[in-house]
Amino acid sequence: MRATIIHGPGDIRVEDRDYPAVQLPTDAVVRVTAACVCGSDLWPYRGVKPVRHASAIGHEFVGVVESTGADVSSLRAGDFVIAPFVVSCGQCPQCLNGVTVACDRLAGWGGTDDAGLAVDGGQGQAVRVPLAASTLVKVPGVTEPDAKLRNSLLTLSDVMATGHHAAVSAQVGPGRTVVVVGDGAVGLCGVLAAKRLGAERIIAMSRHADRQAVAREFGATDVVEERGDDGVAKVRELLGGVLADSVLECVGTKESMEQALHSARPGGALGFVGVPTGGAEIPLRYLFDKNIAVSGGMAPARTYIPELLKDVLSGAINPGRVFDVEMPLEEAAEAYKAMDERRAIKVLLTP
Amino acid sequence: MRATIIHGPGDIRVEDRDYPAVQLPTDAVVRVTAACVCGSDLWPYRGVKPVRHASAIGHEFVGVVESTGADVSSLRAGDFVIAPFVVSCGQCPQCLNGVTVACDRLAGWGGTDDAGLAVDGGQGQAVRVPLAASTLVKVPGVTEPDAKLRNSLLTLSDVMATGHHAAVSAQVGPGRTVVVVGDGAVGLCGVLAAKRLGAERIIAMSRHADRQAVAREFGATDVVEERGDDGVAKVRELLGGVLADSVLECVGTKESMEQALHSARPGGALGFVGVPTGGAEIPLRYLFDKNIAVSGGMAPARTYIPELLKDVLSGAINPGRVFDVEMPLEEAAEAYKAMDERRAIKVLLTP
Numbered sequence: 204m205r206a207t208i209i210h211g212p213g214d215i216r217v218e219d220r221d222y223p224a225v226q227l228p229t230d231a232v233v234r235v236t237a238a239c240v241c242g243s244d245l246w247p248y249r250g251v252k253p254v255r256h257a258s259a260i261g262h263e264f265v266g267v268v269e270s271t272g273a274d275v276s277s278l279r280a281g282d283f284v285i286a287p288f289v290v291s292c293g294q295c296p297q298c299l300n301g302v303t304v305a306c307d308r309l310a311g312w313g314g315t316d317d318a319g320l321a322v323d324g325g326q327g328q329a330v331r332v333p334l335a336a337s338t339l340v341k342v343p344g345v346t347e348p349d350a351k352l353r354n355s356l357l358t359l360s361d362v363m364a365t366g367h368h369a370a371v372s373a374q375v376g377p378g379r380t381v382v383v384v385g386d387g388a389v390g391l392c393g394v395l396a397a398k399r400l401g402a403e404r405i406i407a408m409s410r411h412a413d414r415q416a417v418a419r420e421f422g423a424t425d426v427v428e429e430r431g432d433d434g435v436a437k438v439r440e441l442l443g444g445v446l447a448d449s450v451l452e453c454v455g456t457k458e459s460m461e462q463a464l465h466s467a468r469p470g471g472a473l474g475f476v477g478v479p480t481g482g483a484e485i486p487l488r489y490l491f492d493k494n495i496a497v498s499g500g501m502a503p504a505r506t507y508i509p510e511l512l513k514d515v516l517s518g519a520i521n522p523g524r525v526f527d528v529e530m531p532l533e534e535a536a537e538a539y540k541a542m543d544e545r546r547a548i549k550v551l552l553t554p
Numbered sequence: 555m556r557a558t559i560i561h562g563p564g565d566i567r568v569e570d571r572d573y574p575a576v577q578l579p580t581d582a583v584v585r586v587t588a589a590c591v592c593g594s595d596l597w598p599y600r601g602v603k604p605v606r607h608a609s610a611i612g613h614e615f616v617g618v619v620e621s622t623g624a625d626v627s628s629l630r631a632g633d634f635v636i637a638p639f640v641v642s643c644g645q646c647p648q649c650l651n652g653v654t655v656a657c658d659r660l661a662g663w664g665g666t667d668d669a670g671l672a673v674d675g676g677q678g679q680a681v682r683v684p685l686a687a688s689t690l691v692k693v694p695g696v697t698e699p700d701a702k703l704r705n706s707l708l709t710l711s712d713v714m715a716t717g718h719h720a721a722v723s724a725q726v727g728p729g730r731t732v733v734v735v736g737d738g739a740v741g742l743c744g745v746l747a748a749k750r751l752g753a754e755r756i757i758a759m760s761r762h763a764d765r766q767a768v769a770r771e772f773g774a775t776d777v778v779e780e781r782g783d784d785g786v787a788k789v790r791e792l793l794g795g796v797l798a799d800s801v802l803e804c805v806g807t808k809e810s811m812e813q814a815l816h817s818a819r820p821g822g823a824l825g826f827v828g829v830p831t832g833g834a835e836i837p838l839r840y841l842f843d844k845n846i847a848v849s850g851g852m853a854p855a856r857t858y859i860p861e862l863l864k865d866v867l868s869g870a871i872n873p874g875r876v877f878d879v880e881m882p883l884e885e886a887a888e889a890y891k892a893m894d895e896r897r898a899i900k901v902l903l904t905p
Contacts, residue, residue, distance in 0.1 A: 296796045297820050302845055305820035372847070445647045460838070469648050469656030470854075479838040487811070487830040491851040494653055496723070498847035503821075 205554065206327030207535040210257045212250035215536040220259070223323055223331035228272040231335030233284060237357050238264040238326045238552045239526065240535075240542050241288075242387050243478065248539050251480070259313040261326025261552075262288040263360035265353065267346070268339075269329070277336045283346050284339040285512070286325065286332065287504035288361040290316065293337030304501040308334065325360075326535055328554040340508045342516070354523025354551060355515045358392065359508050362549070363522040365476050366392025366453070367511060368502030370400055372474030373449035377401035380442050382466040383423070385453030386414040388525040388549040389476060391421055393451040395522055398422025399514065406438055406447070408462065414548060417524055430458075435465045447471060452499070457482045467495050475499035526551040556905065557678030558886040561608045563601035566887040571610070574674055574682035579623040582686030584635060588708050589615040589677045589903045590877065591886075591893050592639075593738050594829065599890050602831070610664040612677025612903075613639040614711035616704065618697070619690075620680070628687045634697050635690040636863070637676065637683065638855035639712040641667065644688030655852040659685060676711075677886055679905040691859045693867070705874025705902060706866045709743065710859050713900070714873040716827050717743025717804070718862060719853030721751055723825030724800035728752035731793050733817040734774070736804030737765040739876040739900040740827060742772055744802040746873055749773025750865065757789055757798070759813065765899060768875055781809075786816045798822060803850070808833045818846050826850035877902040 206220045223232050238261050246252035247260070268282040278284065288311075291298050295307035310316040313324035316333040323330040332338055340359075342348070348356060355363075366389050375381055381402045383393045386409035397405050398421060406425045407418035415426045427437045439446055448471050452463035455477025464485065467473050476499050477483075485497055514520045528547040530538050531554075538550040557571040574583050589612050597603035598611070619633040629635065639662075642649050646658035661667040664675035667684040674681040683689055691710075693699070699707060706714075717740050726732055732753045734744045737760035748756050749772060757776045758769035766777045778788045790797055799822050803814035806828025815836060818824050827850050828834075836848055865871045879898040881889050882905075889901040 300799075300819070300821050302821035305845065448651075468651070468653075470651050470653035472849075475838075475842070479842055484838050485836060485841075485848075487826075487835050490836075490848065491826070491830055494656065494849075494851035494854075496847065496849035497841065498823075498845075498849075500842040500845035503845075 204328035205532060206324060207260050207532070208257050209247055209254055209260045211254050213248060215248065215539045217533050217535050220327065223329050225270050225272045226320055226331065227318060227333065228274040229334050229336065230272040231275055231278055231332045231339065232269045232329060233266040233286065233332055233339070234269050234329050235264045235266040235325065235327060235554050237353050238554065239357060240538050240550045240552070241361060242389065244539070245543055248543060259324030259327060261324040262312040263357060264325035264330065265357050265360065271335065275336050278339060278341060281346060283342045283348065285342060285356055285359050285508060286330070286339055287364070287508060290322070290333050290338045291505050292334050298337070301503055301506040303503040303505040326532065326552055328532070338505065340505070340512065342512065351521070351523060354526050355521055357551065358522040358525060359504065359511055359515065361504060362388040362525060363392045363395070363511060364504035364507045365389045365502040367396040367507050369393045369451040369453055369474040369476040369499060370396035372498035373451050374472040374496065375400045375402050375449045378403050379448040380404040381449045381451065382406045382408065382438055382447040383451045383453065384408050384459050384463045384466070385477060386411060386418065387453065390451070390453035391417050391525050391548070392522050393453050394418050394423050395421040395520055397451065399520055402449070404442065406441060408434060413527065417548070420524060430462060434462060438466050449474070453477050455480050455483055460485065464489065464495070467493070470494045472496040472498070476502060525549045529553065555679040556883060557675060558611050558883070559608050560598055560605055560611045562605050564599060566599065566890045568884050568886050571678065574680050576621050576623045577671055577682065578669060578684065579625040580685050580687065581623040582626055582629055582683045582690065583620045583680060584617040584637065584683055584690070585620050585680050586615045586617040586676065586678060586905050588704050589905065590708060591889050591901045591903070592712060593740065595890070596894055599894060610675030610678065612675040613663040614708060615676035615681065616708050616711065622686065626687045629690060629692060632697060634693045634699065636693060636707055636710050636859060637681070637690055638715070638859060641673070641684050641689045642856050643685050649688070652854055652857040654854045654856040677883065677903055679883070689856065691856070691863065693863065702872070702874060705877050706872055708902065709873040709876060710855065710862055710866065712855060713739040713876060714743045714862055715855035715858045716740045716853040718747040718858050720744045720802040720804055720825040720827040720850060721747035723849035724802050725823040725847065726751045726753050726800045729754050730799040731755040732800045732802065733757045733759065733789055733798040734802045734804065735759050735810050735814045735817070736828060737762060737769065738804065741802070741804035742768050742876050742899070743873050744804050745769050745774050746772040746871055748802065750871055753800070755793065757792060759785060764878065768899070771875060781813060785813060789817050800825070804828050806831050806834055811836065815840065815846070818844070821845045823847040823849070827853060876900045880904065
């Protein structure tokens with residue numbers, strides 16, 4: 204099969220790999236029908252995260268079950284499934300608490316599972332899925348989704364689940380005022396999640412016309428282009444002199460974290476899903492003085508998917524709108540380039 | 555009247571001051587029937603917080619309304635009232651959001667109000683209370699509480715409200731497992747608050763037999779004396795291999811904050827009410843990796859009092875148990891000494 208391999212910073216190649224097979228009774232093999240490039244895939248691509256050896260990459264995919272191990276009774280060949288961005292067992296205390304991203308048997312796509320076996324990356328033609336019954340989510344009644352539905356299902360792998368996690372962590376609910384920092388796919392999904400959870404006012408911080416348009420489509424009531432103190436002042440002005448009840452931080456840099464923190468009112472809540480980089484910190488004394496709640500981290504996508512899936516299937520939300528470019532898998536290198544240069548919000552790859 | 559004045563580190567004197575009078579139409583004058591010394595009063599006493607000039611001290615008191623300004627229609631002479639530890643207006647966006655400690659017209663006892671007038675300290679015979687209608691809470695049906703009730707009412711000024719804030723911030727609720735770091739009056743009230751909110755398991759971290767006894771009386775199911783990694787290991791052992799759902803941090807030092815953070819399970823919540831000192835910080839990456847929620851700060855006592863008062867009046871909770879020493883106001887200097895040397899959990903002063 205063909206699969207995307209990262210060899211080093213800036214070095215993405217699509218290569219031949221053995222077609223995967225069921226190796227453990229808890230495995231399934233999934234034929235990938237759509238995958239995509241994540242903002243976090245750009246860290247090794249940009250050399251921010253070291254690439255120690257060539258490895259399969261990609262952690263967002265949907266597809267069709269081709270075969271299952273003897274212990275996988277809840278799935279069968281032909282099922283259309285969504286793969287969350289990590290493997291989880293569903294039985295350890297962490298999974299039972301809903302924190303599947305802290306699973307005792309956690310494994311990542313393109314890494315190795317807890318049996319020491321290699322796990323395929325998501326940007327390829329097929330994947331061996333460990334702990335398939337607890338990891339994959341079957342899409343009921345769907346075998347061949349059209350492109351629109353497929354795209355939205357694919358966002359549940361990561362970006363829509365992550366935007367939802369930011370909104371939940373920021374305590375978004377009916378009547379709340381919301382600021383979203385970050386206009387990447389996750390930030391845009393954060394806008395959609397805030398809207399879905401009943402926010403009254405949603406301010407998207409964005410300077411790009413194409414992203415602003417998606418934000419408005421997703422429910423943003425206002426767009427703020429200013430940053431730093433000017434951005435905070437603008438938020439305060441839009442909200443009648445008070446800062447936001449809920450702030451979603453969807454970037455992870457020092458600047459974006461400050462922007463987010465300073466946009467929250469006393470007693471407000473900050474949900475952060477951008478992986479903290481470049482010295483991003485939260486001064487404890489500021490939290491104390493302002494009584495601001497901070498919560499977030501990797502989204503437990505597996506926990507959220509059933510709830511979000513219902514709204515995707517009913518057409519209530521259309522997060523697949525974040526894909527503005529589609530390319531064949533063979534052009535994965537160009538997909539990374541387009542994301543890196545911010546020519547695309549998010550690129551979908553079809554194997 | 556007699557009032558407690560701090561002149562410098564270690565220098566507490568009870569002196570004569572003018573008896574307060576109503577100065578603004580929104581004022582009330584309250585005759586103090588009980589006051590107390592707070593852990594935070596020890597910062598200037600210990601020289602941790604500078605004492606720039608001699609000033610009235612004390613921010614926790616209960617007493618009887620003696621006179622009211624023309625605009626104070628909800629209170630009358632003879633009412634028994636609880637004073638929260640700050641003055642708040644009840645009408646600004648912060649107060650309407652319940653965050654009375656961030657009130658636009660905030661004032662502190664022993665400081666000055668927003669009209670620039672001096673405000674008496676709580677450790678004295680009487681106090682001019684600015685914004686009396688929104689600041690004070692009348693105790694219905696009570697004019698002369700007995701000592702037991704009086705003591706519990708006095709805790710609502712600060713320590714019980716603060717323990718409750720820690721528990722609420724740590725998302726304590728039915729079935730949750732809880733660790734409380736800090737065995738001062740606030741930590742002990744945190745235990746009581748956790749019990750009141752339905753926690754299933756409450757582990758008090760304490761090395762002092764007298765405090766352990768109060769903790770158990772308040773609902774602690776377990777006591778852990780170990781600290782650092784040993785303390786965390788003990789918590790994990792007691793909870794069957796998993797860390798706590800909710801952790802209350804009631805100290806504020808670097809060590810206690812680490813203890814608290816490392817006692818929370820993935821996806822758990824940390825409520826902190828100890829004022830961060832000595833380099834206490836929360837590494838953002840740790841929060842991200844563990845999906846731990848952090849929330850806290852100064853307790854909006856004014857917001858919480860009505861709810862807690864109901865349970866004090868019904869006898870459901872008896873937080874006044876934290877007072878283990880009672881002294882006449884004239885012995886305030888000795889009261890500070892006893893608290894400083896940890897010979898007392900909390901000292902009550904009677905003017």
